[in-house]
Amino acid sequence: MDDEGLEVGALVALLKSQKVRAVYVTPHHQFPTNTVMTAARRKRLAALSLEHGFAIIEDDYDHEFHYEGRPEPPIAADPDGANVLYLGSLSKILAPGLRMGFIVASAPLMERLVALRLASDMQGDAAVEYAIAELFEDGELLRHLRRMRTLYARRRDALATGLARRLGSVLTFRVPSGGMALWVRVADEVDIARWEQAGRALGVLFKGAGMLDFAGRDLQFLRLGFTYHDEDELTEAALRMARTLKR
Template sequence: MRPWTFPVALQSGPESGPRNPVFQQIAQAIRGDIRRGRLRPGDPLPGSRSLAQTLGVHRNTVLAAYRELEAEGWIHSEQRTTRVAGDLPEGPSPNRRRGTRADEGPGYDLEGPNSAPSQLRALEHPAHLLSFGGGLPDLRLVPTDLLARAYRRALEEPSLLGYGDAHGEPRLRTALARLLSEMRGLAVTADRVLITAGSQGALDLVARTLIRPGDRVAVEDPGYPTAWTTLRAAGAELVPVPVDEAGLRVEALEKALQSGPLRAVYLTPHHQFPTTVTMGAARRLRLLDLARQHRLAILEDDYDNEFHFDGRPVLPLAGDDPGGVVIYLGTLSKILAPGLRIGFISGPRPLVDTLAARRAAADGQGDPALQRVAAELLEEGLLQRHARKMRRTYLSRRTALAGALDRHLAGIASFDLPPGGMSLWLRVDPAVDVEHWAQRAQQAGIAVYTGRRFDFHDRPRPNLRLGFSSLDERELEEAVRRLARALPC
């Protein structure tokens, strides 16, 4: 049995005042540890010799304490081992007498306006289900061999294991600046790029820097609940703006401005989350002009830029931003894996420097070695090659899902084939109870997201969001077949 440390201060000396016998102090300490859950039923206690040596007392003192606890029913001895009893004596713990449990804290209000645990839980599914997911990459296709080789090389540089620049690893910032310039039309240099812990980390850092409690921030409706939680945590008062087939309705945003100033607008114009629609050119220009007039910060989340299948990719808003109002958020997680947590921010240099200073005060930096890995993959073109491979794979899966839906759910669900992205947004016959359908689907081993999950006011919507990137063609066919069988009668 591993050594067991007994964290209790035994009273001794005249300065400690009246005190119980030492064996009773030991028994009281163990009894208290059992009551508050530090010691659990079945946990072994140290041998009497070992505990006596630890506490600097005679072994008979420990034996006396154990005998008292055993007589009271707190512990029992078997085969030369003393354990906490499985059936403990009745009696309220000190914490319960005060009306709270130790693991709950002293009555903190954890369900305030800035928390949304139900929204976070809504985006989680048990691992055993065939999950249409939230448009996540297929982790089975991650090039782990390339990552492992590049990581080994990175670890050969001891400096990468020390403190680094809060802006991020310089080589990765340079490589990303080149990528953004060549592939996405952004006129940026390395000093205007900041590396973050994923796109969510990017939004959190921007929100905590830019937003003050009570600031009004516009968001898309339907939209991305996790982003809403992040913005609320920074103190934002969220203003929902409706989305249609051409993206965020800018005229509705103008109307919201008439009710008071807005600090920022958060949106996903390339492949709107969750509907996948692309914001039209006319609206983009109108939005940029509106933001310049009102000094409204545009938080552009371009989370899956690489996966555009049909026609020319639409360039980001940040690519045509002479007013400097766009803060561009991106990630490498959709290309590689979300667990790697590599995101980035591009914006005016003063903003980037301010964000870096705030980050330095919080966590200092990210993972320089992992960032060097990403830099090497970008510099050698390996990440770009993997992205092209994934684009072909996901295009094939989009086709497979669309075909399966046409075969098994024609007349029940319709959709517009999106030009890009990693999911389909289904319009369901209003006669179908979508929430009930989703529950039945889960019982059949299929996890789906209903439109209600993305509605700002938690209203039922006749929609399903089906991600196709994390399931192969055979799995997609089976998932749709089960989904059809789960239709409520």
């Protein structure tokens, strides 16, 4: 991938030499870099899925978290169609412990998925599902989302401001228009592992992005979430990170 999301050209090259059955993407915000896949790339990927008969698994896990302007529509909304299985989650908007989400897919695929689900769980959690459906229907969930978006935008700004002020000489990042974390480039001279270890003594916990790399490489990046803590805590975290680095 690059700054525009998945490199569809690379996929085209791969399709020439290999059968591809499915492509998993998080186009709204690529996890973990937060990159938004452009509308043009989405369109090409959608067309390719029809042409080559592979499935797109579109994991739209944080669709609701967009703070400025309108987000790009999901690939699943492409009016020209796509071979797409769309996933939504309630983990970010309500609670991960609910273990609840939803799928939009073609009827035959849905039948297969339901059969698989039935094989492992006959009942589901109907009481909680009905309660959540009510939250959708009476508009409470939408109100909740509006409140969350305002709050999270403020938290994003608090962390971005704190980091720019205290650590601007060693960190580079864009303030994203959506998502739940900042993807931050750390200057080469900083040893992230030592910094992170020293942070513990000052009560600030963060981790290098290496844990998010399939190959486990040490990457000079941090993914810093901003949704969990309030503005004062985020400002304090940036301050402690800066103090730790000085030490």
